[in-house]
Amino acid sequence: xxxxxxxxxxxxxxxxxxxxxxxxxxxxxxxxxxxxxxxxxxxxxxxxxxxxxxxxxxxxxxxxxxxxxxxxxxxxxxxxxxxxxxxxxxxxxxxxxxxxxxxxxxxxxxxxxxxxxxxxxxxxxxxxxxxxxxxxxxxxxxxxxxxxxxxxxxxxxxxxxxxxxxxxxxxxxxxxxxxxxxxxxxxxxxxxxxxxxxxxxxxxxxxxxxxxxxxxxxxxxxxxxxxxxxxxxxxxxxxxxxxxxxxxx
Numbered sequence: 001x002x003x004x005x006x007x008x009x010x011x012x013x014x015x016x017x018x019x020x021x022x023x024x025x026x027x028x029x030x031x032x033x034x035x036x037x038x039x040x041x042x043x044x045x046x047x048x049x050x051x052x053x054x055x056x057x058x059x060x061x062x063x064x065x066x067x068x069x070x071x072x073x074x075x076x077x078x079x080x081x082x083x084x085x086x087x088x089x090x091x092x093x094x095x096x097x098x099x100x101x102x103x104x105x106x107x108x109x110x111x112x113x114x115x116x117x118x119x120x121x122x123x124x125x126x127x128x129x130x131x132x133x134x135x136x137x138x139x140x141x142x143x144x145x146x147x148x149x150x151x152x153x154x155x156x157x158x159x160x161x162x163x164x165x166x167x168x169x170x171x172x173x174x175x176x177x178x179x180x181x182x183x184x185x186x187x188x189x190x191x192x193x194x195x196x197x198x199x200x201x202x203x204x205x206x207x208x209x210x211x212x213x214x215x216x217x218x219x220x221x222x223x224x225x226x227x228x229x230x231x232x233x234x235x236x237x238x239x240x241x242x243x244x245x246x247x248x249x
Contacts, residue, residue: 001025004036012046017059024062030069035062038078053108060106060138061089064192067225068092074221086126088133094218100132100187102222107139107147114139117152120189121171124182132212134219136190143200144191150205156183183207187214192226202226 005022012018025032035042042062049055061078068074073095081087088101103123107114120135127133139147156179159167165175173179189205202223206214 001032004032004039007039008035008043008046010043010047012043013049013052013055015052015055017046017055020059021062024066028066028069030072031066034065034069034076034078041079057106061104063194064102064104064136064138064226065090067229068222070228071221071225074225081128087128088126090136092218092222094215094221098131099215099218100134101128102134102136102190103127104136104138107137109140114147115152115155116147116149116189117156118171120149120152120186121156121168121173121179124179124186125172127182127185129185130212132187132210132214133185134188134190134214134222135186136192136222139191139193141195142193143196144193144203145200146193147191149189149191153183153189153205153207184209184211186210187212188219190219190222190226194229199227201229 002022005018005025008021009018025035045058045061046055049058065076065078068076068090075093077091077093079087079089080091088103090102090104092099092102103126105119105123107116107119116137119137123135127135137147137149160176160179160183163176168176168179173182184207186207187210188207191203191205193201204219204223
């Protein structure tokens with residue numbers, strides 16, 4: 001485990017993430033296996049993080065993987081579409097069946113003061129066709145519900161309906177048609193606040209216009225893992241609540 005941690009962190013910026021990552025590797029055999037399989041990709045991301053904020057962006061991706069792998073029914077691939085390519089961070093398989101992609105992003109600032117629309121636009125360009133996709137948004141402080149995803153997406157659609165092609169072209173889309181092509185690939189947005197408690201830690205906004213909806217059972221498992229994070233037990237004492245089915249809220 002120490003050898004793997006040393007390999008992953010070699011050349012990375014000094015940061016508290018080093019201690020956290022070592023702890024995650026020690027805590028979870030499944031995360032350790034994930035990190036071993038994807039060691040070169042993870043090491044590259046840690047080494048090329050240009051500053052503390054970029055390093056914490058990588059931390060969000062790795063922490064999400066660590067939490068999701070607490071459910072033994074979930075398998076994850078990291079950057080399955082290729083390192084450095086325009087594709088989601090995590091690809092999830094649930095109970096042996098390819099489920100959905102999760103693109104992870106971290107917002108900087110107070111959720112109630114952030115317009116999540118522009119960060120979402122950036123992530124839409126990384127969602128592939130023909131598979132369910134979700135964007136997982138990590139936020140600091142407050143609760144997951146503090147982020148107004150519904151309002152942000154309505155504002156983007158209003159711009160598209162008003163044929164504001166210049167707005168979308170400046171952000172890398174082929175006008176409003178290009179925006180809608182990518183927007184319809186988005187099955188939903190998972191909001192995740194590690195500082196909150198219980199159900200307030202994670203929420204879901206569903207895109208009812210998506211061509212391929214998110215599989216409900218699978219995304220429910222994702223929410224459970226994120227909500228149970230604070231009480232995640234040590235190996236061998238897995239919380240039975242993580243195995244329970246419950247409604248999405």
